[in-house]
Amino acid sequence: MGTSFTVRACANIALVKYWGKRDAALNLPAAGSLSLALAALVTETTVAFDQRLGADLVELDGGPAAGAALGRVTKFLDLVRDRAGITTRARVSSANRFPTASGLASSASGFAALAVAGARAAGLELAPRELSLLARRGSGSAARSIFGGFVRMHAGDHDEAAYAEPVTSSLLDRVRMVIAIVGGGVPKTHGSRDAMEHCAATSPLYQAWLDLVPKDLATAEAALATRDLAALGELAEANALAMHAAAIASRPSIIYWRPATLALLAAVRMLRDNGRAAWATMDAGPHVKVLTTIEDADHVARALSAVEGVTATTISEPGGPAYVVERG
Numbered sequence: 672m673g674t675s676f677t678v679r680a681c682a683n684i685a686l687v688k689y690w691g692k693r694d695a696a697l698n699l700p701a702a703g704s705l706s707l708a709l710a711a712l713v714t715e716t717t718v719a720f721d722q723r724l725g726a727d728l729v730e731l732d733g734g735p736a737a738g739a740a741l742g743r744v745t746k747f748l749d750l751v752r753d754r755a756g757i758t759t760r761a762r763v764s765s766a767n768r769f770p771t772a773s774g775l776a777s778s779a780s781g782f783a784a785l786a787v788a789g790a791r792a793a794g795l796e797l798a799p800r801e802l803s804l805l806a807r808r809g810s811g812s813a814a815r816s817i818f819g820g821f822v823r824m825h826a827g828d829h830d831e832a833a834y835a836e837p838v839t840s841s842l843l844d845r846v847r848m849v850i851a852i853v854g855g856g857v858p859k860t861h862g863s864r865d866a867m868e869h870c871a872a873t874s875p876l877y878q879a880w881l882d883l884v885p886k887d888l889a890t891a892e893a894a895l896a897t898r899d900l901a902a903l904g905e906l907a908e909a910n911a912l913a914m915h916a917a918a919i920a921s922r923p924s925i926i927y928w929r930p931a932t933l934a935l936l937a938a939v940r941m942l943r944d945n946g947r948a949a950w951a952t953m954d955a956g957p958h959v960k961v962l963t964t965i966e967d968a969d970h971v972a973r974a975l976s977a978v979e980g981v982t983a984t985t986i987s988e989p990g991g992p993a994y995v996v997e998r999g
C-alpha cells in the first residue's frame with residue numbers, strides 16, 4: 672500500500688456568491704466569488720492508493736459511500752490518477768468535524784481535503800494554485816477551501832485561469848461568523864449543482880445577477896483593503912439576497928428559505944439597528960450565517976438562538992488553509 676495522507680480543510684462561506692457555471696464539465700464558474708474560511712467547519716480526509724484494490728473504497732462519515740456520492744469521489748480520483756500516471760485504486764475515509772447535527776454539509780471542505788490528500792498520496796507535488804484548480808473540478812467552492820482567511824476565486828477565461836487565491840486584509844483579526852442552523856427536518860430540495868443550472872436556464876434575473884457580481888467583487892475587495900467591515904457586511908448581505916432573488920425567480924422556483932430564515936434576517940436587522948455588527952448571508956439551504964466582530968459574536972449568537980426554528984448556533988473564527996495532519 673502507498674503512503675497514506677490525512678488532510679484537514681475548512682469549509683468557507685461566500686460573501687460574494689458563486690452561482691452559475693460557464694462550463695459544467697470543467698466546473699468553470701460564470702463569475703468570480705469571494706469567501707471567508709471557517710475554523711469551526713472542518714473536513715478530515717485520509718487517502719491511500721492500494722494495488723490490492725479492484726475499486727475505490729470510500730467511507731464518508733463512518734459509512735460506506737455508494738451511488739452518486741461514490742461516483743463523484745471516483746471521478747475526482749480519476750483526475751488525480753491521470754495526472755500522476757497511475758491506475759491504482761484508493762482507500763478514502765472522510766469525516767466532517769462539523770458542529771453536532773448541524774445540518775450543514777460541505778462539498779468545499781470535502782473536495783479541498785480530497786484534492787490535497789489524493790495528490791500527496793499519488794506522489795504529486797502540486798503548488799497551492801494547482802491544488803485549487805484541481806479542487807475546483809470536484810466542486811466550485813472547493814477551489815477556495817485550499818486557502819485560509821479571505822479568498823478570491825477568479826472566473827478566468829480558460830481552465831487554468833479559474834483558481835482561487837488568498838486576499839490579505841487586517842479585517843481578518845476582527846471578524847467572526849455566527850452560524851444559525853434552521854431545523855425542521857426538511858430535506859435539501861435542490862443541490863447547488865442542479866439549482867445553478869436550472870436558474871441559469873430559466874430565471875429572468877440570472878443575467879442581472881451575472882452583471883452584478885464583478886461590481887460586488889470590486890466593492891468587497893475595496894472594503895477589505897480599507898478595513899471597512901460595515902461596507903463588507905452590507906455588500907455580503909445584499910449579494911446573498913440578489914443570488915436568492917435570481918434563484919427564487921427561476922421557473923419553477925427554487926426557494927431555500929424556511930420561515931425561520933426570514934425571522935433570522937429580521938433579527939439580524941434588529942441587531943444592526945441596536946448598534947451591533949451583524950450582516951447575514953445564506954447558501955443553498957435554510958441556514959443563516961452572520962458576519963460579526965469578536966466583541967459582538969456572543970451577543971449575536973444569543974439573539975439568534977432565541978429565534979423560533981433555530982436548533983443550534985456556532986461561533987466560528989476564520990479558518991486556515993488545507994494542511995496535512997498525518998502521513999503514514
Ligand code: PMV
Binds near residue numbers: 684704778863954
Ligand atoms: O461549490 P458548490 O457546487 O457547492 O456551490 C456553492 C454554491 C453556494 O454555496 C450557494 C455559493 C458559494 O459561493 O459557496
